[in-house]
Amino acid sequence: MAIVSKILVIGGGISGLACAWRLRQLGRPVLLLERGPRFGGVIDTIEQNGFRFDIGPQSFTNTQALFELIDELGLGSELLQADPRAPRYILRHGRLVPAPLSPPQLLLTPLLSARTKLRIISEPFRHTRPPETDESVAAFVRRKFGSDLLANLVAPFISGVWAGDPEKLSLASAFPSVRGLEERYGSVIRGAMKQRRQSGGKRSSLCNFRGGLSRLAAAIAAQLGDSALTGAEITAIRRSPEANSHSFEVTYKFGAATESLGIAAVVVALPADEAARLLASFHPKFGGLLGKVEYAGVAQVSAGYRLDQINYRNVETGLKGFGFLVPRSEGLRLLGTVWNSSLFPGRAPGGMASFTSFLGGMTDPEIVSYSPERLAAIAHSELSSVLGITGAPVLQHVACWQRALPQYNIGHHGVTSALRTLCAETPGVFLAGNYFAGPSIGACVEHANEVARNVADFCSAAP
Ligand SMILES: Cc1cc2nc3c(=O)[nH]c(=O)nc-3n(C[C@H](O)[C@H](O)[C@H](O)COP(=O)(O)OP(=O)(O)OC[C@H]3O[C@@H](n4cnc5c(N)ncnc54)[C@H](O)[C@@H]3O)c2cc1C
Incomplete structure (x- = not known):
């Protein structure tokens, strides 16, 4: 087993990437291991037939921490800002009413x-x-x-x-x-x-990148270089038996091999259930607390249509706007639809429009068990009824997460406070992720920065 003085970050979603980046900026040697074949976690961007679809999040709100990160990564010139006055609509008796x-x-x-x-x-x-x-x-x-x-x-x-x-x-x-x-x-x-x-009355606007949201993850991973690996699944973390009590032995699968390494501190930047599994060996309380974080499943259907298929026009704005939300009383299964090509350029080829519809959530948990074909058909039929679309979509892409978003339900604050206490009692173990300080990309980055500073302080104080 290689013994290194490195800090290990587990999970290559935005929480893990931002934490590893901040640790690097603080002058700390860091290694990030991601199980999947790419970085970004739920954030992904795909390009097909001239359409660019963001899978997972569609945009982010410009927080101070995010803008600093974007600036440090040199991504400022790729940043797109949606018109902050872009109307949002609510469906009311089948018609779109400006929110x-x-x-x-x-x-x-x-x-x-x-x-x-x-x-x-x-x-x-x-x-x-x-x-x-x-x-x-x-x-x-x-x-x-x-x-x-x-x-x-x-x-x-x-x-x-x-x-x-x-x-x-x-x-x-x-x-x-x-x-x-x-x-x-x-x-x-x-x-x-x-x-x-x-605050001077400034309204924050929604942002994205010319190449889609995955640019953020890709840019951090590129800067981390060899210090960030994909295809490496952590299977166990335990306190190192031989070295001093402040170091850990981590086992991970990399291709067909099972490797292990010694590290000084570990940041577990994973969804709560994965974190619970890995931390059970430290204290059974980790599993109990992390298991209390509820998640909502979400299905997402991205679609492209020709503009001449779409009959809906707002009198003042045409098909301009953020998109629409659907109250449950409307009897649809769509939660809402983002009008991607009206928000940001480069999302659809000329003469076409692109949309991303969401279904599921806490009020319709069953739908995430449907087949992709059935989800695509429901999204197309309901979007067509709202926007007066005739004919089939030019293109559709379905993504589905059984556990998409953590729910900050009644009692959640008690869970995160107890987790903070438990981490303080488990020196060298740190938690990051979207169930802690907010699920938005901006909140994940802000929390990752805070965790990185705590890890750096811990390493400075360690004997
Ligand atoms: C459908 C959807 C829409 C959203 N819309 C928005 C939006 O519009 N704006 C916004 O700001 N936010 C949005 N969010 C929220 C935001 O995207 C997420 O909260 C955030 O990206 C989560 O990042 P994360 O790094 O905490 O977790 P994740 O992205 O889940 O990353 C965790 C990573 O850990 C890896 N992993 C798991 N187990 C292991 C293991 N054992 N070893 C190694 N690696 C492992 C996983 O492969 C994954 O890459 C949305 C989320 C979803 C799902």
Whole structure:
């Protein structure tokens, strides 16, 4: 067994890659091992017949940590920003209605009743305090604004972004800043307006890269060079019997061979169930806690159509916009569809449009067991009914994850706090991943940076 003073990062998704990159920037020798044939984890981009489809995430929000990373990688010139004013639509009685993105639009939208609008207007004048308990997003919205805001705006957003169920999702874990506004100001609208004024009123836009989102993973992996390997599956981690108690022995399969190596610290940047399996030998509590993280399954159908097949035109914008979300009351299985070619250039050949539809999530768990053909047929039929599409798609691609997105449900904060304590009691073992500080790419990168700094501090302090 080779004994090295290296830090091992397990998992070549964005969490593992960003952590390995930050450790490298902090001057630490690092090795990253990824089980699959490519880096990126759930992030992938495919090109077919002139279409460029992002598989998994479709865009990211520009956070400070992400922009620093993009800058360090020299990817700035490849960055694309969607128009922040691009309309988003909500399906209402079969028709697309613009989602209200500003306070005046909230008051004019047909999606909300007069009573709810009155509650919105009066909210800044009512001082409330959040309950002591871990409140669900649904309970919070009903308490503050009423049930039609929940059904027509919040629930579709939760389905589209989290694949989640607002009755289960914890406000404090999933939207800590919203709970913070109520705690601090007694009103979320007054608090949000104050914060918006302080930040100069900038609206963050959605971003991607000219070559698709996989550019981010590819650029980090290229910079890591020989320090990042694909096709290497970690099968076991244990404390090294011979060396001092702060080193580990890691076993991994690489091709037909089984290799092992000694390392000083390990970052487990894996989905919770995989992390649980590898860490069971350290403490049974790891398995118990990581097993409590619930995941939602998601199916994704990317599709290309000729523009002349699509009858839908918004009077003002044509087929311009982010896409649409579907409230459950509409009776469709689509959670929503992103209009990729209207958001970013280079997504479809001339005269064509590309779309990505999502199905499944916590409110329709069964659909991820359907065959790709059945998923493709449902997505095509429902998208056709919304956009007035005639004829068959030019191209379709189906992807499906049984465990796509971690759910920050009621009690999630307790799980992550207990995991932090457990890691502190297990020197040299660190956890990164999308179940910790938010599932978005930006949140994964921010958390990976924090983990990398903690690992570097640990290594500096180790004897
Ligand atoms: C359908 C979908 C849509 C999304 N949309 C968006 C979006 O629009 N915007 C946004 O910001 N975020 C979005 N997200 C969320 C975001 O993409 C993910 O949360 C994030 O990419 C997860 O990265 P990760 O590295 O934590 O995990 P993963 O990407 O799951 O990476 C984990 C890696 O570990 C590897 N691995 C597993 N076991 C082992 C082992 N034993 N040894 C070695 N390697 C192993 C896996 O192969 C994988 O590559 C979306 C996610 C999904 C699934």
